[in-house]
Amino acid sequence: MKRLNATGCESCPAYAGLEQMGLRADHFDRVVALAGNPNTGKSTLFNLLTGLKQHTGNWPGKTVTRAEGGYQFRGVRYKLVDLPGTYSLLSASQDEEVARDFILFGRPDCVIVVADATALERNLNLAFQVMEITEKVVIAVNLMDEARRKGLEVDTRLLSRELGVPCVPISARRGEGIYDLLSTVADVIEGRIQTHPRRIQGTPEFQQAVERLVPLIEKLAPGVPNARWIAIRLLDGDAHVQEALLSGELLRRVARQRQAETSFSRKMAVEGRQ
Amino acid sequence: MSESEMLAQEVLREAERLRRSLSGNFRDEMVKSLYAEAERVAQRAVRPVGERKYDLDRLLDRLVTSPWTGLPIMLLLLAVIIWITVVGANIPSELLAQLLFGIETFAADLFTAWGAPWWLTGFLWHGVWRGLAWVISVMLPPMAIFFPLFTFLEDLGYLPRVAFNLDWLFKKAGAHGKQALSMAMGFGCNAAGVIATRVIDSPRERLVAILTNNFVPCNGRFPTLIMLATIFVAASFPPLLSSFVAAATVVAVVLIGIGFTFLMSWLLTRTLLRGEASAFTLELPPYRPPNVWRILYTSLIDRTIFVLWRAMQTAAPAGALIWILGNVYLGPMSLAQRLAAFLNPLGHLLGLDGAILLAYVIAIPANEIVVPTLLMIYMGTGMMTELPSLNMLKELLVQQHGWTLLTAINLMLFSLLHNPCATTILTIYKETGSKKWATWSVIVTLGSAFVVTFLVATLARTIFRQ
Numbered sequence: 133m134k135r136l137n138a139t140g141c142e143s144c145p146a147y148a149g150l151e152q153m154g155l156r157a158d159h160f161d162r163v164v165a166l167a168g169n170p171n172t173g174k175s176t177l178f179n180l181l182t183g184l185k186q187h188t189g190n191w192p193g194k195t196v197t198r199a200e201g202g203y204q205f206r207g208v209r210y211k212l213v214d215l216p217g218t219y220s221l222l223s224a225s226q227d228e229e230v231a232r233d234f235i236l237f238g239r240p241d242c243v244i245v246v247a248d249a250t251a252l253e254r255n256l257n258l259a260f261q262v263m264e265i266t267e268k269v270v271i272a273v274n275l276m277d278e279a280r281r282k283g284l285e286v287d288t289r290l291l292s293r294e295l296g297v298p299c300v301p302i303s304a305r306r307g308e309g310i311y312d313l314l315s316t317v318a319d320v321i322e323g324r325i326q327t328h329p330r331r332i333q334g335t336p337e338f339q340q341a342v343e344r345l346v347p348l349i350e351k352l353a354p355g356v357p358n359a360r361w362i363a364i365r366l367l368d369g370d371a372h373v374q375e376a377l378l379s380g381e382l383l384r385r386v387a388r389q390r391q392a393e394t395s396f397s398r399k400m401a402v403e404g405r406q
Numbered sequence: 407m408s409e410s411e412m413l414a415q416e417v418l419r420e421a422e423r424l425r426r427s428l429s430g431n432f433r434d435e436m437v438k439s440l441y442a443e444a445e446r447v448a449q450r451a452v453r454p455v456g457e458r459k460y461d462l463d464r465l466l467d468r469l470v471t472s473p474w475t476g477l478p479i480m481l482l483l484l485a486v487i488i489w490i491t492v493v494g495a496n497i498p499s500e501l502l503a504q505l506l507f508g509i510e511t512f513a514a515d516l517f518t519a520w521g522a523p524w525w526l527t528g529f530l531w532h533g534v535w536r537g538l539a540w541v542i543s544v545m546l547p548p549m550a551i552f553f554p555l556f557t558f559l560e561d562l563g564y565l566p567r568v569a570f571n572l573d574w575l576f577k578k579a580g581a582h583g584k585q586a587l588s589m590a591m592g593f594g595c596n597a598a599g600v601i602a603t604r605v606i607d608s609p610r611e612r613l614v615a616i617l618t619n620n621f622v623p624c625n626g627r628f629p630t631l632i633m634l635a636t637i638f639v640a641a642s643f644p645p646l647l648s649s650f651v652a653a654a655t656v657v658a659v660v661l662i663g664i665g666f667t668f669l670m671s672w673l674l675t676r677t678l679l680r681g682e683a684s685a686f687t688l689e690l691p692p693y694r695p696p697n698v699w700r701i702l703y704t705s706l707i708d709r710t711i712f713v714l715w716r717a718m719q720t721a722a723p724a725g726a727l728i729w730i731l732g733n734v735y736l737g738p739m740s741l742a743q744r745l746a747a748f749l750n751p752l753g754h755l756l757g758l759d760g761a762i763l764l765a766y767v768i769a770i771p772a773n774e775i776v777v778p779t780l781l782m783i784y785m786g787t788g789m790m791t792e793l794p795s796l797n798m799l800k801e802l803l804v805q806q807h808g809w810t811l812l813t814a815i816n817l818m819l820f821s822l823l824h825n826p827c828a829t830t831i832l833t834i835y836k837e838t839g840s841k842k843w844a845t846w847s848v849i850v851t852l853g854s855a856f857v858v859t860f861l862v863a864t865l866a867r868t869i870f871r872q
Contacts (some may be wrong), residue, residue: 254450
């Protein structure tokens, strides 16, 4: 484990409390996922936080598998998962599936949606879709320096109010705003910040249909992470989700995840936490 | 039927019923309101400040993606990169070779002086060590130059522009425009290129991209091409011109490879993988100034050392294997000689020889070691024990083994087109989950290699009556 003093920032307050853990992510307390559109700097942020050297490149689609690493912040150890960049979570291409499955079944404690400040509208489409699945969301508005260069100013406070989840301006390449981001993530996980993600409601009949399906799904797969989202996908006729339901894949995943959870809490108990 | 299966069916039936009861366009409504919401929020949160500066990005893009200047600029960049690699790699390669082969002679003498048995000295130093020495001196310098240059373009944001320029060609071939991205990654490593095809949504087009990825030469094969272009094609030109001729030759070979990518994609989309090309949107990201230190780290530590390490891991056992093949005798001939003689008729038909084919068989684990393997087969049965310079290499090949310009050209073509290395085949199997497609990837490439080299050899022999 090394401190981030390779850049000489040891005493700099921006990094106070951050320790890169590289691949040593085996004994972690929390799981945080990085989602976002392609080429918004997820891997750059990932490398900055973990001290790892994931390949980054200036083209959409560089990360097609998920990469994992770790960092420690204020004594809590986080496992960070870098997901493939996607424009949406609705289609069935493989990179989108990797991202969607992890957000749904990997049950991260928090999802950081990395958004490109210079193309916010397109990036918010995905943010809304992530907020459909989980409410533990923090939006990292990245590339703030590039936006400034292009003569754009992003009001992140207004954005936070509109979206109902905290939005933090950062520049991953320059290491700006990282402390804010990490403490916001910690606050969301520990419940010090309550999120109320804005969700697209749809028509009243649609809402009724969702409400009818949710209890059925919860009966079928008790402990399923987000029955509401699965209900919406089923109403949408998502063949992939239908298939997962019929083949029992959904059940298996839920079971596996609960098993992991039990062993996890046992470990926590042994280590004397919570 | 189990209880949970019945429940699942019930859920699906209920969902289906509810879906029909909803008005038909509720989905469109959902997506529309999602987009409208994103637009509204973004418009409120973002506002322009001050004067918009002159947009250099747009000007650059007008040049590099224009139908007139886009392709020439691309070719020029490729040629410049290869030329820098050819020129820059020459001297460090020779120095490394002198150093490493010097160590071989020194250590072998030392072993002999200590009274070690001849087979131990031979196996360790003339087998394993020589394999390693060849791989390091032939591969390290070109990789250490090529990778940083490639990473520079990648970080700058040039790759999506390449995809943009080549899109219409891929579309004509019935393939996906994003195949240009996986193809570009293939120049680094074909296994990485195969994994990069995951950005392609349609399974059919993804398979086309996977099966044809091997037609661009990876870094394991570039040194082979560069070496052959330097000592056979460029050597007959005046020294001032020779580096340009060598680079031009390699560029020509690369273009043939890209041509084959299109040709085979076209054939595949009309036979095995019939279908229409799908449309896609590709973002042209802003140009970003690359970070020099990160480029050096990524390309030297991650890529160069990684590829070199992999090559060394296969070169050492291959070196040992060749030494055994060259020193175990069945009657008057060594095993290597026997195998080479057996493959010779086929090799001759393709304008190559048996030793070359044997080298390709032994080098299936990694393409990087083809030339070293070949030389060890030649040297194990020939008179020379070490080759400190490229000129001596040429002498060995031409005078002792009867190489001609045709041999060199066909070896370049064979190296370009032949089957993927074991790592890539395994990656194709993992990515497609099917032995059938992994097999097809070998058939398509090896078939092309055989057909092309046979045609070139026959044509050359008919014209020049060799």
